[in-house]
Structures are given as structure tokens and as C-alpha cells.
Amino acid sequence: MGTLDGRVAIVTGAARGVGRGIALALAKEGARVAVADLLPADDVLADVAAAGGEAWAATCDIRVSAEVDAFVAAVVDRWGTVDVLVNNAIATAIGPLNEMSDDDLMLGFATGPLASAYFMRACHPHLRDGGRVVNLRSGTEQNGMPGYAAYVAAKAAVGGLTRAAAREWGRDGITVNAVVPFALSEGTLSALDEQQVAGVLRQLSVRRSGDPETDIGRAVVYLVGPDASYVTGTTLMLDGGGAFFS
Numbered sequence: 001m002g003t004l005d006g007r008v009a010i011v012t013g014a015a016r017g018v019g020r021g022i023a024l025a026l027a028k029e030g031a032r033v034a035v036a037d038l039l040p041a042d043d044v045l046a047d048v049a050a051a052g053g054e055a056w057a058a059t060c061d062i063r064v065s066a067e068v069d070a071f072v073a074a075v076v077d078r079w080g081t082v083d084v085l086v087n088n089a090i091a092t093a094i095g096p097l098n099e100m101s102d103d104d105l106m107l108g109f110a111t112g113p114l115a116s117a118y119f120m121r122a123c124h125p126h127l128r129d130g131g132r133v134v135n136l137r138s139g140t141e142q143n144g145m146p147g148y149a150a151y152v153a154a155k156a157a158v159g160g161l162t163r164a165a166a167r168e169w170g171r172d173g174i175t176v177n178a179v180v181p182f183a184l185s186e187g188t189l190s191a192l193d194e195q196q197v198a199g200v201l202r203q204l205s206v207r208r209s210g211d212p213e214t215d216i217g218r219a220v221v222y223l224v225g226p227d228a229s230y231v232t233g234t235t236l237m238l239d240g241g242g243a244f245f246s
């Protein structure tokens, strides 16, 4: 028996990386997990099935609110409700701020705070009285990071969204929290060269990459599980001590 038996969870961007680890951790704890991604999620579905869990995936461009609404409706049609929402997906342009096009600037916002708000809005009626939301923030919000202005700004907006929704939705019986992970995911490895990876690892108190399932996913299991019903509006640092903020 798992602590999330009978719960229905949506995890965005769970075809790979941190989202995939979160999806696996939730499924192994008994949740039925719906994966919204642009990439095929066959591998994560196979891993969940091999672990005796239940998962479903559909292509969804989270930048488009009509696609988000249709995805949430499909999940409700399939499993009756949504109890847990994890806004994990991101895409971002990297480069000097002064060279960013309008589309570059928009990408992080569209896939970060806007997509998170679309999912939160669509899931709200189902999340009432016991639902949980977890949003993904970044340690770069604190200190900035050269070449990542669009990403940093979008992630800071996710922080604001998390705090504001936690205030509004506490009375609806919904907790809204965030996590700041560090993991050498496909996304991180494609953005950083070997030297940068070594530099980041040197800054950590725990000098290794987080494991998307056992380090990040298990902490999300806590936030969406029965032990965290009094935890809302907070940000849990899951980054080996790489950044210090809340």
C-alpha cells in the first residue's frame, strides 16, 4: 500500500529529466499519473508499468491554454478527478539579454508561469478539498545567471504565482508549494558544458547530482502526501545545498 493510493496526478514535462523522476516516484507510491509533454513518454510509461503502477500520456503543448484544458478534461474523463498537479515542464532560450528576440523572451514565460497558471486554473475545481500543487522553481532566481535572464525572470514569476495561489487557495483546501531541484537532467546537460557542470558541482554542499526519482521525486511525494496537509506557500530546496533562499 502506498501513501498516494487512489490519487490522480498530472506531471508536466515528465517524458524526461526531473519530471520523469517525479512521475516515477508518485506512481510507485500508488498515484495514477498523467504525463503532459511534447516528447513521447513511452519510456516512463514502461517504467511505471514495470513497477506495477498506472500511467497515461498525451501530447500537450502547455503554451496553449486550449490544449491544457483538453488535457485536464481527458484526465478527468479517464480517472474522475485530479488530486495532484506538478508543474515541471520548461523550455527556455539561452543567450545575452540584449540579443533576445520577442519569441526568446516569451518562451520561458509561456512554458513556466503562464502554463503553470493554465494548469492550475483548469485543475482548480477538481483540486478542491485536499488537492496539492507543486511548482518547479530555480536557484538562479536568487543570484541570477549570465545568459539565463529570460529563464531566471520566468522562474521568479513561478515563485510569485506559487505564493499568491497558496494564499488564495488555502480556503479551498488546496496546498500550493514549490521545489528547487538540482539534477543533471537532459535539459541541464544540454545547456552546460563539462567545465560548467564541474563548477556547479563544486558549489554544492552535497557534491553530486540530485537523483530525479529518489532525491527530487521522493520529496514531492512528501509535499503531495498526507504528512504535508499543513505545508503551503513554501519552497523546498532539493539542490544539495547549492542555493540558499526561500
Ligand SMILES: NC(=O)c1ccc[n+]([C@@H]2O[C@H](COP(=O)([O-])OP(=O)(O)OC[C@H]3O[C@@H](n4cnc5c(N)ncnc54)[C@H](O)[C@@H]3O)[C@@H](O)[C@H]2O)c1
Pocket: 012, 013, 014, 015, 016, 017, 018, 019, 036, 037, 038, 039, 060, 061, 062, 063, 087, 088, 089, 090, 091, 111, 136, 137, 138, 139, 180, 181, 182, 183, 184, 185, 186, 187, 188
Ligand atoms: N535540472 C535542474 O538542475 C534544475 C534546476 C532548477 C530548476 N529546474 C526545474 O525543474 C524542471 C525540470 O527541469 P529538467 O532539467 O528536467 O528539464 P528538461 O529540459 O530536461 O525537461 C523539460 C521537459 O519539459 C518538456 N516541455 C518543454 N516545452 C514543453 C511544452 N511547450 N509543452 C509540453 N512539454 C514541454 C520537455 O519536452 C521536457 O520533457 C524545470 O521546471 C526546471 O526549470 C531544474
